[in-house]
Amino acid sequence: MIAVLLSLVLSLAFAVVGGQASHAATPEPGDSVYVGDLDDIDGSSLLFPVYLTPPADPDNPGEPDFWAYCIEHDVSAKDQRGAGVGNLDSFLGTNYFTSAAVHGKVLWVLAHSYPALSLADFRTAANLPTLTREDIINATTTAIWRYTELDFDASWNWVSPNAEAAYWYLVNGANASSGMSPSDFETTVTVTPPSGAQTSGTLVGPFVVHTNQATASVTVAPGIDLVNASGDPINAAAVTDGQEPSSI
Numbered sequence: 136m137i138a139v140l141l142s143l144v145l146s147l148a149f150a151v152v153g154g155q156a157s158h159a160a161t162p163e164p165g166d167s168v169y170v171g172d173l174d175d176i177d178g179s180s181l182l183f184p185v186y187l188t189p190p191a192d193p194d195n196p197g198e199p200d201f202w203a204y205c206i207e208h209d210v211s212a213k214d215q216r217g218a219g220v221g222n223l224d225s226f227l228g229t230n231y232f233t234s235a236a237v238h239g240k241v242l243w244v245l246a247h248s249y250p251a252l253s254l255a256d257f258r259t260a261a262n263l264p265t266l267t268r269e270d271i272i273n274a275t276t277t278a279i280w281r282y283t284e285l286d287f288d289a290s291w292n293w294v295s296p297n298a299e300a301a302y303w304y305l306v307n308g309a310n311a312s313s314g315m316s317p318s319d320f321e322t323t324v325t326v327t328p329p330s331g332a333q334t335s336g337t338l339v340g341p342f343v344v345h346t347n348q349a350t351a352s353v354t355v356a357p358g359i360d361l362v363n364a365s366g367d368p369i370n371a372a373a374v375t376d377g378q379e380p381s382s383i
Contacts (some may be wrong), residue, residue, distance in 0.1 A: 162187065162201075166220045170203070171196050173214040176269045179292040180276035181205040181212055189217070202250050204276055206232050206241065208284045223317070232283040239314020240282045244305050246315055248275040261304040266297045274301035281306055323347045338366065341379035350375055 162168055171184035171193065184199030193215055205212060207228050223238050231237045249257050249271040258266050277291045281302075288306070293299040327343040341364065344351060350373040355361055361371050364379065 160187065162220045164220055164222045164225065168201075168218050168220060170214050170216055170218045171199060173212055174272065175212075176272045176276075177292070177294045180269075180273040180294070182272050182276070183212075183214060185218075204245070204279055206230075206279055206283045208280045230283050231286065236314060237282045239312075239316060240309045241279050242315040242317075242319070243309040243312050244275060244278045244282075246320070247308060248278070248301075248305055257301070261301055263297050263300055263304075266301060267295070270295050270298040271301055273298040274305060278302050278305040278309070282309070321347075324351045326353070338362070340364075343377065343379050344374045346374075346376050348376075 169186040169189040171186060171190070174182040174184070176182070181204070183203040183205070184196070185201040185203050186196060187200045190196035206226075207230060210228070223235075226232050232241065245251055247260070249268070252260065254266070254268055254271065257271055258264050263270075273294045277293075277298075280291075281288065291299075291302070293302070324344070324346045327345065329340055329342065333339040344353065352372045353361070353374050354371065361369055363369050369378070
């Protein structure tokens with residue numbers, strides 16, 4: 136048995152059970168998933184591909200639905216098998232991840248690292264332009280273990296100086312924060328309709344979009360154009376908070 140924490144990347148938000156590789160449904164506690172062949176970086180960093188359903192060919196499973204990090208340093212990794220999804224409080228281990236405060240630090244690390252951020256975005260955020268995927272997996276794994284396995288800073292088996300620099304970027308950021316909670320990963324999107332009467336065949340709106348994400352995607356019925364107040368088309372796949380699209 137091994138405990139892993141999913142690091143989800145959704146189209147609008149990060150999910151609590153943390154990176155999603157495709158637009159798949161978010162698994163809920165009690166659901167079953169399949170853990171594929173682990174991505175082992177230098178024997179010291181582990182990233183697990185997770186599938187909502189067992190792949191037809193485990194040797195050629197395709198792109199996973201999610202990725203997961205290990206949160207137990209001293210437990211042998213198990214892969215290519217079915218697994219159950221639990222919430223943060225259902226952890227069966229005995230390390231520091233039983234603490235709510237540690238939950239917050241680990242969630243902060245997941246939300247600010249790969250694959251919740253793309254490799255390019257993390258390079259920019261951490262000012263590490265030559266960082267590799269192997270580097271960031273090594274840094275993220277050890278940053279998680281820093282909180283789940285230890286209550287002090289220690290030396291780790293870095294795959295490169297960049298990995299160590301990325302580790303300190305994550306740990307210093309997590310230490311400076313108050314941590315994150317599951318509610319921080321919830322996506323909110325609402326649309327406020329116009330208050331007055333609208334006339335068919337004319338510019339209708341505005342419909343004000345509110346979201347806690349950088350952008351949201353909106354859809355309209357076929358044959359309807361989405362425009363701004365001046366009648367210029369807007370990008371329906373990247374509507375920002377407070378934007379007021381109208382339709383004609």
